[in-house]
Amino acid sequence: MGADDPTRPVQLLTPDGRRVEDPRFAWRGGDTELVTMLRRMMLGRRLDTEGAALQRHGELGLWPPLRGQEGYQAGIAAVIEPADMVFATYREQALALAMGVGVADLLALWRGAGMSRWDSEATRVAPFSIIIGSHPLHAVGYAMGVDLERFGDGPVPATLALYGDGASSQGDVNEALVFAAAQDAPVVFCCVNNQWAISEPVTSQSRVPLYQRAHGFGIPGIRVDGNDPLAGAAVIGWALDRARAGHPVLVEAYTYRMGAHTTSDDPGRYRGDETSADWAAKDPIERLRRHLLDTGLVDDAWLRAMDAELDDFGADVRRTCRELDDTPIERAFDELIGEPGDYLRAERADCLDWLSTAPDEGDAA
């Protein structure tokens, strides 16, 4: 791929930690933000490691590993603004964590102890949608609502919809793009191309690079190195600004899922080690760590302190998980629908009555 190749992802930080320039996009953050990004990526990765282990400990029913996808998530966290709204996938735990979603809330979903425990208003992170590709529609609807409240020609908060390469093959996602383009919704689509839709490679899903699909919908599309947090911040930041001005954009974050689809999946059955090894050399954390060491923004002492902090964080994650209480079943009735109506009220009473009965009596009935 030559420098002019539009399929070449925008990159501002090379895998070996060198800063490079791009004619269109620039990293505008300061040194503090760089260190924050490294911290957030490391925390995200540790959460992921612990989450996967907790599943094996029998404490979680399932966990979707995010390893390798920390880069664009840290980039987004650096440029998202307090009034913006994020509709992410369940693999964006590092982003959610950075935006203030609690560890307990993130774990509860996978422990069967609560579906959407965090406050979406406060955190600006919508509940994770397990149904693949459903939430870009929610995001567009939300963005259209935000646009209706726009005062004059001023900017509006942006809405960000993240979805995977597999989701891009779904009708819902394409409908969302059609609506966003037709309505000029203030939304950014971030298609996280991690190369694999569970066991299906992206090459079998699309004959064109995914960002090029944007052109068919009539909106700009651009590809960014998803493992480069600086480029992620620059490109998503640009896209969010564009959305705030009232125009949708599609960004393809080109990355790689280093781990399994979920803890129930065994990628060894459908992909080889060679490609994974190539991508391991493009690790988002390693490249920023090198860069910050080279430029003196962090030193070995900082990294040692960070390791100690991560160990405490890991222990905290494990304790938090084990201490999670199940959500009382009433809440499924009380919190899902504002005005439940007679039918649901009767069903709620029936359910609680059934649960208060000894199970074997109930089974016999």
Place this chain on the structure above:
Amino acid sequence: MPSYLMPDAGEGLIEAVIVEWHVSVGDRVAVNDDLLSVETAKSVVELPSPFAGTVTRILAAEGDTVEVGTPVVVIDDGSEPADANRGDERSREHQEAAESPAPGTPHPGASQDDGAVEGPAPGAPRYASRGAEGAAEPSGPAAAAPSGPASEAGAPILVGYGATPGRVPPRARRRREHAVDRRTGARPRRDDLQDADAVRRATARNVTASKDGKVHTTAFVEVDAGAVVDLVATLRARRDFAGLHVTPLLIWCKAVCLAMRTNPIINASWPSEHDRITLHESVNIGFAADTPHGLLVPVIRDAQDRDLKDMAAELGRLVKLAKAGQLQPADYSGGTFSITNLGGLGLDAGTPIISGDESAILAIGSIRRRPWVSERDGEEFIEPRWTSSMSLSFDHRLIDGVEAARFLSDLAALITNPALAMMY
């Protein structure tokens, strides 16, 4: 001193096979050090330790099939030498609740005790009975019941079944505990009770589904297989077939492909009476192979496009992989028709069960010297010939008797006289 319970490493799995232990008694482990690797219905996974400490007991050996919720290793983390448990607060709380019925709760009477045997065990995860995603897993009362040491170990907490204090009446828990205790050895056993392992249960499910969903009918025909025996000998003598898998099965596979051309309904699927019956373009022949790893059914894909040499090479490759236990999913999926060779078992005929979405299966009987009525120069006489029989089980929902008969007689003609392949 906590013990580590076999987790559900997938979604709704009920057991796992221990592949390898990475630790031995006396080893020190840190949190998240790998303890062992296990194989589930879906994958081989590493299981990391939830505890830091010293391994004091290993409760299951490599090769053992262990039910989810059963303790597999005890690790001394310096905590109280209490009953084996998970060592976290929730577990203890649950255990206490299970052991001490609330004041005023009536003790279950004898008759209730008897009735309680059928209840699910306390550790049974709710989703174990869901069935949809964990398609391979049956649900049942004993699905995740702790066995062996587990019943001593207090109720294991499994994801999604955490004890919410006060929710489930203590009486119910109490009764369920009895149920578990009585299942696991309180009484002497007279009959030899064997666990139905995952493969056995999967087999049971598959054959039951086939019998329930299809109308099995079997037709038989006897054939003079002398020409097949000659053809096999001829091919084996050829240099270009040297080292290839040349057996009567190979000839049958080829003959089936030819006979399918004029009888496409034999190579069809009609799952659950959909609106449409699929007549498959490809003839993917599954053949039953008895291996050290159990009965496997590798599939010769696109058999209709293969010449004899290609077919022999593929047959040989699949047999080799099956024996070595190295078949990949692609090697045993997608079958559209099956052949089972009864000859190796010394049987002459059978009524095989149609597999999966297929609509027919052919059983080839043993090829033996038998008396056969021959005719030469207008005279009949009895002579010893290599003969065999074919049994075709077909799904009568979509295949009429006359269609099955036409296929079988076309096939018999090709077996009796392979030169008729010239017609195709």
